[in-house]
Amino acid sequence: MSATGRTPTPVNRAQAALCRIPIPAWVAVVACVNAACWSVISPPFEVTDEPAHFAYVKQLAETGRLPAPGTGAIPEEELIALTSLRFFKLSQNAAAGTVASVAEQRRLESAVDQAAKLPRDGSPTAGVASSEPPLYYALEAIPYAIAFNSSILVRLTLMRLVSALLAGLTALFAYMFAREALPAEPWAWTIAGLGVALMPLLGIMSGAVNPDAMLFAVSAAVFYLFARAFRRGLTGRLAVGIGAAIAAGMLTQLNFIGLLPGCIAGLLVLTARLARVSRSDAGRRLALACAIALGPVLVATIAGRLTPHIGLHILTGTLADVGAHGSVLAKLEYVWQLYLPRLPGMRSDFPGLSATLQIWFDGFVGVYTWANVTFPPWVDRVALIPATAIVLLCARTLIQRRAVLRARVSEVGVYVLMGVGVMVALGVLSYSSFPQIGAQFGRVRYLFPMLVLLGAIFALAARGAGRRWGPAGGTLIVVLVLAQDIFTQLLFVSRYYG
Amino acid sequence: MRTRISLTAGLALTALVICIGLSRSPPVVARTNGVPIEGTVKAMTSAGEACQDHEVLPSGTTAIRVSLEALLGPRVRVRVARGGELLASGERSSGWTRQNVTITVPPLRRAVSQASVCFSLAPKDETVDLVGGRSSDALVTSGGAGPGGPPGSIYLPQIARPAAAAIRIEYLRPGARTWWSLALEVARRMGLGRAPSGTWIALATMVAMATVVAIVSWLLVRSPR
Numbered sequence: 001m002s003a004t005g006r007t008p009t010p011v012n013r014a015q016a017a018l019c020r021i022p023i024p025a026w027v028a029v030v031a032c033v034n035a036a037c038w039s040v041i042s043p044p045f046e047v048t049d050e051p052a053h054f055a056y057v058k059q060l061a062e063t064g065r066l067p068a069p070g071t072g073a074i075p076e077e078e079l080i081a082l083t084s085l086r087f088f089k090l091s092q093n094a095a096a097g098t099v100a101s102v103a104e105q106r107r108l109e110s111a112v113d114q115a116a117k118l119p120r121d122g123s124p125t126a127g128v129a130s131s132e133p134p135l136y137y138a139l140e141a142i143p144y145a146i147a148f149n150s151s152i153l154v155r156l157t158l159m160r161l162v163s164a165l166l167a168g169l170t171a172l173f174a175y176m177f178a179r180e181a182l183p184a185e186p187w188a189w190t191i192a193g194l195g196v197a198l199m200p201l202l203g204i205m206s207g208a209v210n211p212d213a214m215l216f217a218v219s220a221a222v223f224y225l226f227a228r229a230f231r232r233g234l235t236g237r238l239a240v241g242i243g244a245a246i247a248a249g250m251l252t253q254l255n256f257i258g259l260l261p262g263c264i265a266g267l268l269v270l271t272a273r274l275a276r277v278s279r280s281d282a283g284r285r286l287a288l289a290c291a292i293a294l295g296p297v298l299v300a301t302i303a304g305r306l307t308p309h310i311g312l313h314i315l316t317g318t319l320a321d322v323g324a325h326g327s328v329l330a331k332l333e334y335v336w337q338l339y340l341p342r343l344p345g346m347r348s349d350f351p352g353l354s355a356t357l358q359i360w361f362d363g364f365v366g367v368y369t370w371a372n373v374t375f376p377p378w379v380d381r382v383a384l385i386p387a388t389a390i391v392l393l394c395a396r397t398l399i400q401r402r403a404v405l406r407a408r409v410s411e412v413g414v415y416v417l418m419g420v421g422v423m424v425a426l427g428v429l430s431y432s433s434f435p436q437i438g439a440q441f442g443r444v445r446y447l448f449p450m451l452v453l454l455g456a457i458f459a460l461a462a463r464g465a466g467r468r469w470g471p472a473g474g475t476l477i478v479v480l481v482l483a484q485d486i487f488t489q490l491l492f493v494s495r496y497y498g
Numbered sequence: 499m500r501t502r503i504s505l506t507a508g509l510a511l512t513a514l515v516i517c518i519g520l521s522r523s524p525p526v527v528a529r530t531n532g533v534p535i536e537g538t539v540k541a542m543t544s545a546g547e548a549c550q551d552h553e554v555l556p557s558g559t560t561a562i563r564v565s566l567e568a569l570l571g572p573r574v575r576v577r578v579a580r581g582g583e584l585l586a587s588g589e590r591s592s593g594w595t596r597q598n599v600t601i602t603v604p605p606l607r608r609a610v611s612q613a614s615v616c617f618s619l620a621p622k623d624e625t626v627d628l629v630g631g632r633s634s635d636a637l638v639t640s641g642g643a644g645p646g647g648p649p650g651s652i653y654l655p656q657i658a659r660p661a662a663a664a665i666r667i668e669y670l671r672p673g674a675r676t677w678w679s680l681a682l683e684v685a686r687r688m689g690l691g692r693a694p695s696g697t698w699i700a701l702a703t704m705v706a707m708a709t710v711v712a713i714v715s716w717l718l719v720r721s722p723r
Contacts, residue, residue: 019720026717033710040703044692085691092535094563094598095527095668099691108691153693190717198714352573352620358593359570367595377591438570438624472500475718479508482714486512486707490519497687498524498680 023190024175031171031197031206034485035164038200038207041492043098044156045087047208048445051078052127053137054156054209060134061141061148063122067130075123080115081152084108090496098496112151120148129211135251136211156209163213167206171197173220174455180227181411182459191462191474192455196220198481199454200488201445204368212445215253219449221245222259223415226266230411234270239285242267243292250297258425259449262418263293269410326431335427338439350438361387363444366488373495375487386480393464393473394457400464419450505718509711519677526673527563528556533666535565536631545620548628550664553578553615555585558671559606562588564617565629565666567597572626576601576617578610585610597629600670615667633664 008016045051055075059067074082082088084107089096099105129137143158175193182188196202206213222245229238246263249256267289275282326334330347337349340356353359357380365383366375398405405412426441433440458481462474531553540548555578562576571594578586588603601617619626677684685700692699 023717026713030710030713030717033706033713037703037706037710040688040692040699092597094600095530098687100687102690105690105695109693109695112693151693157693194714194717198710350570353570353592358591362593374595436625438568440569442570469500472504475501475504476508478714478718479505479512482711483508483512483515486516487519489707490516493684493688494524494677497684498677 024172024193027175027190027193027197028168028172030194031202032164032168034198035167035203035206035213036161037489038203039157039160039164040207041489042204042207043090043496044085044153045082046090046496047204047210049128050208050210051082051087052129053140053211054078054159055123056126056129056132056134056137057140057144057159057209059122059124059126060137061122061144062120065122066134067122067126068124069130073125074127077112077115077118077152078123081108081112084111097498109151112153116149116151132211132253133251135248136214136253139214140209159209160207163206163209166213166217167197167202169217170202170206170220170451173217173224174452177220177224177227177452178456178459180224180231181456182463183231185459185463185470187471188459188462188474191478192452192459194478195458195481196451196455198478198485199451200366200485201364201368201448202451203485204488205445205448211253212448215249215256216448216451218245218249218252219256219259220452222249222263223418223452226263226270226414227411229266229270230408230414234267234274234282234285234289236285236288239289240292243289246289246293247296250293255422255425255446255449258422259418261421262414262416265417266414269414326434331428331431334431334434335424338427338430338442339423349434353438355439355442359439359442360444360447363442365484366491367444368488368492373492375491390457390461390477393461396464397460415453419453422447422449501718505715509715520681521676521678523673523676524680525561525670527668528559528671529554530668531633531664531666533633533664534631535629535666536663537629538567538627539630539663539665540628542619542626542628545618547616547618548665549614549616550667551612551614553613553667555606555610555613555615555669556671557606557609559586559603559669560672561600561602561670562615563598563600563668563670565598566617566619567627567629568624569595570624571595571599572619572624574599574601574617574619576603576615578603578606578613578615580610580613585613605671628665630663630665 045054051074055078056067058075058078059065073079084099086096086098090098099108140159140162143162144155147155147158171193174196175189178189178192179186182192202216206216222242225238225242225245229235229242232238242263246260249259267286271282271286274285333346334349336343337346338355339360341354342348342350350359361384362377362380365380366373368374426446430437430439430441458474458477462470462477464470465473531550542548562578564574564576566574571592573592574590574594576588577584586603586606588601590599590601686697688700688703689695689697
């Protein structure tokens with residue numbers, strides 16, 4: 001019986017129950033469902049490097065061992081599936097589509113069912129994935145083991161759904177980062193969370209078997225934990241959390257290295273702040289965070305379990321390549337021009353091309369999978385209009401709140417350093433194959449460890465519209481991202497199933 | 499109230515754009531030159547032009563898809579000529595990527611045979627691979643080859659005898675059917691090539707996305723002020 005004397009109807013009770021679920025949980029649900037939809041829309045194995053990542057999980061789940069470094073043949077079971085799925089035609093021929101008839105589907109099912117009976121002896125190598133650390137693959141080994149006796153396609157479906165859960169974590173941390181870093185306007189947290197949750201590229205990568213899904217989630221967690229520590233101080237729990245998140249990042253993907261300079265700076269700043277109150281506490285918590293962050297990697301390296309797989313050989317090899325050609329100035333100029341307009345006096349490394357616009361902005365608007373699904377060029381130009389408005393509104397907020405910004409300069413500096421670290425790491429790695437390949441790592445997904453900052457930009461832009469119009473402006477931003485997501489889904493449908 | 503209005507307007511505009519998009523006909527490959535994709539015919543590392551003779555372009559061609567491969571492609575110009583007469587031309591700005599580049603051209607009013615399709619590109623640093631296979635009509639190029647010959651594509655093998663090879667070209671024009679009329683076929687195809695399979699997959703995905711839109715709308719409206 002309610003206070004008004006009326007008995008609540010089941011609909012009312014359901015509404016009340018839904019309203020009791022906190023907003024961040026809903027944001028996570030949106031990201032999970034969106035990524036799950038993407039896991040259906042992207043044809044099997046068609047997301048970047050998915051065959052290699054699948055092979056890694058196969059090796060880990062079937063043999064308990066990591067794949068050996070280097071390239072090698074695709075496991076026969078996977079090769080049979082790829083051939084039956086027209087994988088090789090699809091990647092080479094823009095006019096080719098996926099399986100088109102019921103008869104072809106029957107042949108596919110028969111082929112993968114037969115292939116499932118082949119000896120389950122793993123995959124000695126996993127192509128480009130071989131050098132990656134094992135944490136994500138260990139997680140994916142669980143759905144693989146659950147569907148062990150099913151066909152390769154069923155296993156892939158389950159594994160993709162587990163990845164989709166990680167998209168929920170990414171969006172959740174984006175929401176919580178906004179809550180800690182931008183506490184003034186609670187409605188703007190939802191804008192940040194939903195803006196990230198609906199990002200098509202997050203959906204695509206998290207709707208596939210790819211360690212990017214976990215990297216995005218772990219990186220988002222790192223940003224959130226630092227934001228919380230900057231607001232509440234480096235508590236023992238936060239020291240453990242930051243250390244664990246850094247350890248997870250280092251065990252997930254090599255690209256996480258780009259965030260490390262910012263993480264180190266962040267820990268030092270937080271320790272220095274705490275030292276003003278208690279030097280011993282500050283020292284203990286710093287040591288705790290560092291021990292947890294470095295512990296798993298050091299132990300695994302000492303035990304010889306991870307040495308070939310942590311990618312140190314690749315990293316050192318790439319750095320040797322980078323060091324071998326071009327002066328230091330040439331490298332700096334390259335990294336600068338990879339993101340920003342060329343300055344007077346610089347040699348043009350991207351002639352006739354605006355890297356900012358054509359690599360990063362156009363890539364953000366829509367260059368997907370193996371870069372063979374793209375919007376027509378005019379879409380990129382139209383997208384410049386709302387993007388410019390968002391940047392201007394964000395700048396307006398930052399100018400208006402410059403006093404707050406000054407007061408939190410060390411915190412903002414840490415976030416900037418994390419972002420710059422990721423960008424410089426990509427630039428340096430790309431330089432190793434320059435000039436034969438202009439920008440080998442010029443893909444927006446490599447910048448997605450900074451995704452929570454994009455969520456914060458959305459929130460700041462909404463606040464830039466003013467107190468009266470802010471929520472409405474934020475709503476438009478979310479609808480814009482939602483529209484991009486839906487249009488991209490239709491683009492995929494037209495490319496693969498049209 | 500403002501939030502509700504902007505939400506309604508945003509969703510309505512999105513729905514309108516989707517409806518307009520689905521009312522259009524997708525481009526279809528009207529004809530190809532029949533050259534298989536076997537590997538790299540030639541690698542261009544500097545400015546040059548490549549022409550392929552004896553091409554047949556169907557009437558209504560609105561775009562030409564050329565099998566060029568680069569991670570960061572340079573500007574590409576395409577010319578279609580016959581007997582010295584320029585029949586069509588188009589250009590694609592730099593920044594295209596991977597295995598092919600589509601260049602829009604003014605619609606061809608009638609079919610053209612025995613045409614030369616020439617495309618010029620000016621890579622400054624990055625290698626552009628011309629991709630194709632064996633053909634009786636070999637590709638004729640001027641300039642562009644790097645010292646020491648082509649290094650071969652990142653993804654495809656080098657053709658053993660490039661002198662007897664041509665690149666693959668596809669000619670596109672708007673199809674006869676709209677996306678609306680193709681919807682059922684597309685839904686059926688979405689349900690194939692996976693496990694579990696069935697047309698219900700497409701329907702379930704649409705329902706899931708509709709749920710996402712509903713939750714997002716509700717969150718935006720109920721979000722604390």
